[in-house]
Structures are given as structure tokens and as C-alpha cells.
Amino acid sequence: MTGGLQRLGSTIVLVGVSFLLTALVLWISGYGVGDVFSGTVQGAITATGAATSTVRWAIPLLLIGLGVVIGFRAGFFNIGGQGQFYMGACAALVVSLGWRGGPATLVILGATAAAVLAGSAWSLLPGYLRVRFATDEVLTTLMMNFIGALVLQYLTAGPMRNPSGTGQTAASERIPEAFRITDSSGVSATVLLLVGAVIVLVWLLLDRTRFGLTMTLVGRNPTMARWQGIDVSRVGLVTFGLSGALAGLAGAVELHGPGARLVTGFSPEVGFTAVVVALVGLLSVWGTVVAAIFFGGLQSAILFLPIVTDLPPPALVLLHGMVAFLVTVKFRSARRRRAPLAPEALAD
């Protein structure tokens, strides 16, 4: 397992370097580096409510990130988490507002199911294009994000708009309080149980089932998998579906948890940060859990810092970007983009 340790070590070094570079930029800009970092620790862990806030931000990152891990296992780069997350949230909103009078449990379950379906549908379309026409899923999933964002905008500014809203950005009506599974902190026993169950299920799926092994084979060498009798297209579709389903689930949790309503362009980075989370987590389930908490803490600190320092919020986003940048560089250099999965490209 020296290879695994090495990768872990290099990831930790990389996060450390990101911290140093960010500190350098802040120092050059004349901020008190010490204050900023102590503020970060407060905002992520020690301040009142900080730990809860860290978990609250970690949850969507974790769910979407696990979807990315699933996609990668079978060799697919799903960076459409943002759009799938929005579509899940939108579907849950439509169910919840459309069936206001229904029994809470049923509505929540129905809305969650709708979110999961919508998320996976948003992922299955690029998935189908991939397995049928070998269309590069990096492009299609990325583009689907924009469509998803526009669907959200349409709903919040159109049919689901809260007419009494006064804010600059359009927002939907609130869902009834009975339909919520957390208060505005975004953390409750229900949510933690749900997320815990998802973690365990994804881990079992990837590492303890024949389908997980099949995904690994397909991801490493689809040609060989095909010769072994594995239906590579089917595996690809199921993978895309599951990957999007988790992002959709994250959308439902957001709506029924801390959000209670949808705002145009809410959490605009979460889908992309989740990709970084999965990469920092070395594309393993447990690594992704740790990385999601780390990035959740950063997000929490970004919101907290302006309270204790004169730092503008984007300054910590810099750290974010630094990690994302370095992780991507490392990932891309370690792993050349594989050739597209063409139907029968069997050159001699």
C-alpha cells in the first residue's frame, strides 16, 4: 500500500502548499496572516455554531462528491454536479409546492424521489450520448450545468416565484415548515442519518459488490471488460444515473433542510467544489468524507471571516481556488485523458 500512502502524502503536501501560497498573497496585500488563519479556525470549528455550519456545508459537497467518485470508478468524469443538484432541488420544490396539503412524510419522500430521478435524468442524457455516440462527457455534463441553472432561474423567477419577495434576486415561495427536515442550521439527526446511510451504501456498492468490481474493470479498461462479456454501455448508464441521483438528492436535502426555498443561482460553486472534494479525497469514499468536511469548514469560515477581520470574503475563496488548481494540475499530469469509448476501436 506504499502507493496509497504516497498519494495521501502528496495530497496533504498539496493542501499545505495551497495554504502557504494563500498566506503569501494575503501577506503581500497587507492583511494580518495570523488573524486570518485564526479566524478561519474559529469560523470552521471553535466559534459558536461553527462546527454545525461546517457540517451543513459539507453535506452537499459530500453527496455530490460521492457521485463524482462513482462516475470516476467506471471511468467517467461527471462535472455536471451543479446542474444535477439544481434539477434535484427544482423537482423537490415542484412536488413540495404542488402538494402543499399532503401528509408531510409522504410529500418529503415523494419530493426526495423526484429529486433523485431529476438528478439522474440530468446525468443520464450526457451518459447516453457517451455510451451511444462516444460524446465526451466532460463537455456535455458541463454544458448541462448551464441549462440546469437556467431552469432554476425560470422556476424562481416564473411559476414558483414568491410574489411578495422584495429582494434583488428572484426566489421561490417557501415550502411549508412541516416539510423541512432541519432548521435553518441545516443539521439534524435525520439528515445525519441519511448522509451516513448514503456513505455506507456507496462504500458497499463500490467495494463490496460485483457491480462495484465491474465498474472498476470498465473504468480501467472498457475494451477488456467488453471481451469479458460485460455490457459496458449498461454499466455506463447505471453509473451516470447513480452519480446524478446523488447530486439530485443533495438538492432535495438543501431545499428541505437549510434552504426552505430556492433562490436564483444559490450555492453557485458547490457542484464544482464537489469535484475538487472527490479529487482531494483521492476518489475513495472515506477520503471524500474527510475532504468534504475540510471544504465544508472552509466554506463556513468564508462566511464567518468578515465578522472578525476586515478581509473581503473572496480572499478565502482564493485558498479554495488554490487547492482546486493544484489538485487539477496533479490529477491531469498523473492521468492522461483516456481515449473516448468508441464502439469498436480495436486497432491492430
Next chain:
Amino acid sequence: MTVPSPSGPAPAVTPAVRCRSLGVSFGAVRALHHVSLDLAPGRIHALVGQNGAGKTTLAKVLAGLQAPDSGEVHIAGCKLPSGDVRAARGAGLAMVHQHFSLPPSFTVVEALELTAFRPGGRSVFRRAELRRRWQSAAAEMGGEAVLSTRIRDLPVETRQSLEIVRALATDARVVILDEPTALLTPAAIDTLFERLRRLRDDGVTVLVVLHKLREVAAVADTVSVLRDGELVLGPSEMSELSQGRLSDAIVGPASGADRTVGVEATVDGERQTLLELVGVSSRESAFEPGLRSIDLSVETREIVGIAGVEGNGQRSLVSVIAGLNAVAAGSVLLGGTEMTRAPPARRRLRGLRLVPFDRNSEGISRRAPVWLNQSALRLIGRPGRRLPLISLNQYKRQATEALDHWQVRYDSVSQPAESLSGGNVQRLILSREMAPGLEVLVAAQPTRGLDFSATNFVRRSLQRLRDSGAGVLLVSSDLDELFELSDRLLVMYGGTIVARFEAPYDRRAVGDAMTGALR
């Protein structure tokens, strides 16, 4: 070391290629160790050795494609900077690779221009000018080489000639060929050797990596043997060397690696047809002609050989049987059951086993762990138990047992399969494909590129499999192998079966059929 004195004899000729204590390691694997070698100019030098002996690595180091960890390379007396392919080419050294390296979508003339090494060449060109420049070079290729033909449309032999022409186009004084005969028919091999002799007579130094002793004897002036990364013999004059001494040097001290493995097939009782193709046609692919009304059957207890020059539909045939290519007309039956449209998994479950053409890309997943590669067939079909959860330890244990039974050498089952040598990769594939449940095995080029002992091992395994009652369809471009193993022999040409032979085989008649002379 002799010190030349003014009155003494002229100093010895400067070697065309000289390397001194070359060492190369890949991780823990020692590919080359203290290799020192002088190659006299104007001769044909053969380099032989088993798989993984370091032949290709040495060739790459000489050509500047691989920087050695230690040691140095001199070409015609000048030291080369280590691992600098341009410097090596500039010094007059050219390499013809084991796998063809020209871009398939280029025309002949484009490919020649692309790889020509001309310092100060212009970056803008005119097509007419290119044609003029390369016309004479192309004529050397022989055959009906047309400058505007795309590489992918050339037959295998012409492609290889083109690789050689390209190598020589830069006025190379030293040409290195890495296993040039692996893809050629016997006739094309003769032509190749003729060409090498002409090169030698023109004063070019040739270093050729070969596998078969017969070929070494046919063409080489001197021979050098690598074993486990060390130079154990040579360069020695071919005329002073006995065949026995040479094979001893290659194989090393007697090893017990020739033991074969028992295989139990599930077929018993009377003779029956296991695999049958009736009038099967398929569409052509980018690389091969389609099949044209193929009729063939494989019965219990027989090996049916498929001979043919590569690219005559063998790949289509195997893909159609595997269920990877669609059938346009006709039907495919396995054990009497109609399977024409059945997905690959159903055919696998019906007892079809496959040794694919390219073991590293189709036979294994190089980056997946060894145990998972061994267990791949357990992933299709219904699970044995109701619970979907599996025990990885149990998978690993079963894989380990099978691998040990087949004497696969590996460090750890959890390592990626790319850590295995070529012969061990093939053993891994056999351990998977020949597990119980097998009824008919389609083996495509099962010994290509394997060393002597691994080749023997695979051939004995196929025979044992046949003797235990299974059917084998053996696709090979090695006629000796086909003659040795096949109970019946079919020859493919242009996507169809043009001739059928029964033992004893007439080499010339088979050869004629392979080149289409029978039609």
C-alpha cells in the same frame, strides 16, 4: 587493450555502436545491468533473449528513447548525450519499432515527411515538392506503393517496408529493428531478410531483435544474448556457434518451467458440435474486410486452426464469435443453441472462452489489480447467492489459487497487472479462460511475442485442453504452431475461408492459399 604504435598494424575498426555498462531499472525491476556491447560496422547483428530479458529496453536506450540510469552509448566513436533521440538520429541511428509507429490517417508521403529529421527544414511545404522528394524512396518499398495511399490502407508488409524506408531516408548508418518479424508471413520475412542483407552490403550496420532461432540462423552475422537484463553471450560469430549453445544461453540453467497444467473441460461423452458458424457475413470495419459467408464448426476434442495473413478477417471472425461485432447474415451457434444475436455475456455463460488478440489491451486491464483480472468472469451472470455483498478476500483467495495452479509469477495479487511480464500475463489469461465451465476456446495469437518456454507452455495447455474434450479454435499467424497443433486447418483470405486442409499439411499449398494464389 592494445596501444597502437606508428609502425604496428592499423588500430581496430571503430565499432558502429558501442555501449558501456548500461543500466536501466524500472522500479524494482532491473531491465538492463552492466551491458557492454560493441557492434562492428557493416554487419547484421541479432539480439535475442526471452521475454523481459531487456531486448527492447536496450534497443530504446541505443536509439535515445530511454535514458539509461548509468553507462554510455557511442555511435561511430562519438558519445551520445543520454536519452536524446534527436542526437541519436543526428548521429545516423534509426529505429524500426516493434509496433508500427506511423500515423494511420496519414498518406505515405506525409508520414515520410513528418518523421524525416532535417535540421533547418522549412515548416511550410508544397505537395508537389514532397512527391518529388520521396518518389525514389517509395520505389524502394517495392510492390504497388503509391505515395498518396493512407497508411491504414497498406498491407502489413508494406507498412513495415515503409517503416524501414522511413528509417533509412535520413541516411542512417545504423538501423535497429525491434522484432520486425512478429507480424509477417514467411514469404514477407524472406523479403525482409533480403532487404537487410542489401543494407549490410551497402555498409549499413543492422541490429535486429529476433525471437526465433531459425530466423537468427537465416540472417544474422553475429548474435548477442540477453538474459534477465545481462549480456550473457556475444556478440559472437554465428558461424562459430552451435544451436544448442545458443538456446542454452537464452534459457539459462535448466528450469522446470515446462510443466503443463491439467485442465478439466466439462464436455464428455460423444462427439458433438460446440461452435458452428453457418453462412456468416459481417460488415467491414476500419481495419479489416468483413466476413463473407463463413461456414465452420468446432467439435469436441479437436483443435481447428485458422491460418491467414493478418488483416484478412481473423479479427472480424473472433469478434463475431465473441458477440462484439454484429452479424449481417447467417447464424452463430454455441453447443447447438442459436446465439447469433446473443450478447457476449450469454455466450460466455454458455461455455465460450476467449484469448483475445492483444493481451495487454483486450486480455487484461493493466491498471486493475491482478486478482480482479483473474476474477473478471465471475462478474457476469447471476450471482451465486442472494445477498449482493461479496467477500473480496474470497475473490482474492480463489484468484491466488488459480494463479498458483497456473504458475503465474507475481509479487502480490493486489498489484496492477501491468507489473506482470508478457508470459505471465498470458498465463493469467489462460488461468481465467480455462477455468471449469469451458466448452470451446477461441484462442487468437495465443503465443505471439512469447518466449520459448512460455510458447511451449501455451501450446501444451491447448493440447491438454483438447485431450480433455473441449473444442479449440486457434487463430495464429505462426504456421509451425498451426501445423503442430491443428487437427484441421482453415485458411482465411479476404474475409472468407478459401481452403481447408487435413494433416499432414503441405506448407506450400497452405502458403499459396494464404496469399490468395488459390483463387
